[in-house]
Amino acid sequence: MKHSIAVLGAGSWGTSLALVLEENGHDVRLWGNHVEQMREINEAHTNKRYLPDVTLAAGIKGYTDLAEAIKDVDVILFVVPTKAIRSVAKQVSSLLTKPAIIVHASKGLEQDTHKRVSEILAEEIPVALREAIVVLSGPSHAEEVANKDITTITSASENEAAAKFVQDIFMNDYFRIYTNSDVIGVEMGAALKNIIAVGAGVLHGLGYGDNAKAALMTRGLAEISRLGVSFGANPLTFIGLSGVGDLIVTCTSVHSRNWRAGDMIGQGKALPEILESMGMIVEGVATTKAAYELAAEKGVDMPITNAIYDVLYQDVTAREAILHLMTRDGKSE
Numbered sequence: 071m072k073h074s075i076a077v078l079g080a081g082s083w084g085t086s087l088a089l090v091l092e093e094n095g096h097d098v099r100l101w102g103n104h105v106e107q108m109r110e111i112n113e114a115h116t117n118k119r120y121l122p123d124v125t126l127a128a129g130i131k132g133y134t135d136l137a138e139a140i141k142d143v144d145v146i147l148f149v150v151p152t153k154a155i156r157s158v159a160k161q162v163s164s165l166l167t168k169p170a171i172i173v174h175a176s177k178g179l180e181q182d183t184h185k186r187v188s189e190i191l192a193e194e195i196p197v198a199l200r201e202a203i204v205v206l207s208g209p210s211h212a213e214e215v216a217n218k219d220i221t222t223i224t225s226a227s228e229n230e231a232a233a234k235f236v237q238d239i240f241m242n243d244y245f246r247i248y249t250n251s252d253v254i255g256v257e258m259g260a261a262l263k264n265i266i267a268v269g270a271g272v273l274h275g276l277g278y279g280d281n282a283k284a285a286l287m288t289r290g291l292a293e294i295s296r297l298g299v300s301f302g303a304n305p306l307t308f309i310g311l312s313g314v315g316d317l318i319v320t321c322t323s324v325h326s327r328n329w330r331a332g333d334m335i336g337q338g339k340a341l342p343e344i345l346e347s348m349g350m351i352v353e354g355v356a357t358t359k360a361a362y363e364l365a366a367e368k369g370v371d372m373p374i375t376n377a378i379y380d381v382l383y384q385d386v387t388a389r390e391a392i393l394h395l396m397t398r399d400g401k402s403e
């Protein structure tokens with residue numbers, strides 16, 4: 071069945087998800103806040119800044135007017151960076167005239183409040199205007215999805231019917247969706263893997279090898295799970311697509327923005343210059359600070375997150391942070 075879907079956020083991930091939905095026969099409205107970019111999408115059918123080698127289907131329509139983009143849609147998919155979720159959600163709730171299924175595919179924790187993205191959406195969009203909130207997450211680089219490379223991700227919601235609905239609108243022969251009811255686990259896995267990806271990049275930039283990477287990913291997953299479980303997540307979620315699955319892709323791929331930023335840190339470049347040169351969101355930087363503060367509040371031991379926090383925010387060198395991690399007291403696994 072054909073549905074009308076507004077995709078909010080015309081970066082690499084929003085554009086790739088719009089491509090999948092359009093291919094699946096839906097009416098797709100891609101909303102962005104840059105007039106020139108939306109004109110490019112509508113006239114040249116490209117979005118070169120974010121997906122340089124991709125031609126977009128003519129069915130994907132770019133919108134700069136949010137009211138028009140969300141008018142009478144069945145689904146609103148948020149794919150802006152985490153730091154923009156609250157402001158965009160506020161605008162949506164002031165303009166929405168009928169309830170919609172609210173989906174998000176963003177991966178991070180809000181600064182200061184430390185909230186997950188679905189919590190922000192639940193605060194900003196009144197119950198009367200949302201049928202359900204669904205989280206879309208898993209190992210999925212936009213560049214590969216746009217090339218129709220095989221990808222599997224998770225659709226998570228407390229509302230099982232809504233999770234299945236989202237599974238149905240996205241599924242096709244290269245994009246496979248599994249449902250999950252553990253929203254906390256799926257969102258915590260998604261947000262926290264970005265921190266470990268920065269660390270994997272740092273190790274690469276410093277010249278460390280595969281043993282170091284495997285150590286970081288394994289012990290990183292242990293602390294992701296610890297923090298997630300302290301909020302009520304199911305520990306098994308972290309061995310699923312939005313846990314170890316996403317950790318693998320993001321720590322081993324040159325597509326990863328977080329990994330690339332970490333790699334440049336390892337090579338000795340300064341963080342502001344790195345973020346400037348990326349031109350895309352590197353969620354792991356803000357999420358490291360949120361997770362560091364959250365772990366301290368909760369009394370959860372997160373030594374790798376603390377080490378990356380020290381490098382990003384405390385002027386500790388990466389080599390010093392690694393030495394500190396490696397020379398802590400011996401522990402039981």
Ligand SMILES: NC(=O)C1=CN([C@@H]2O[C@H](COP(=O)(O)OP(=O)(O)OC[C@H]3O[C@@H](n4cnc5c(N)ncnc54)[C@H](O)[C@@H]3O)[C@@H](O)[C@H]2O)C=CC1
Nearest residue numbers: 079080081082083084103149150154176177211212350351
């Ligand atoms: N790129 C990827 O492969 C994947 C990204 N994600 C997540 O998706 C989210 C978006 O990431 P990307 O698409 O990579 O980011 P991006 O940096 O490629 O694009 C972000 C887009 O959001 C727009 N934007 C920023 N603030 C805005 C605002 N206030 N109002 C309207 N538009 C605004 C930007 O102009 C840009 O078009 C992030 O949370 C990321 O972790 C999740 C899975 C895969």
Ligand SMILES: O=C(CO)COP(=O)(O)O
Nearest residue numbers: 208209210320326327328
């Ligand atoms: O979440 C992502 C892939 O699943 C994208 O984030 P990165 O680009 O940092 O890997």
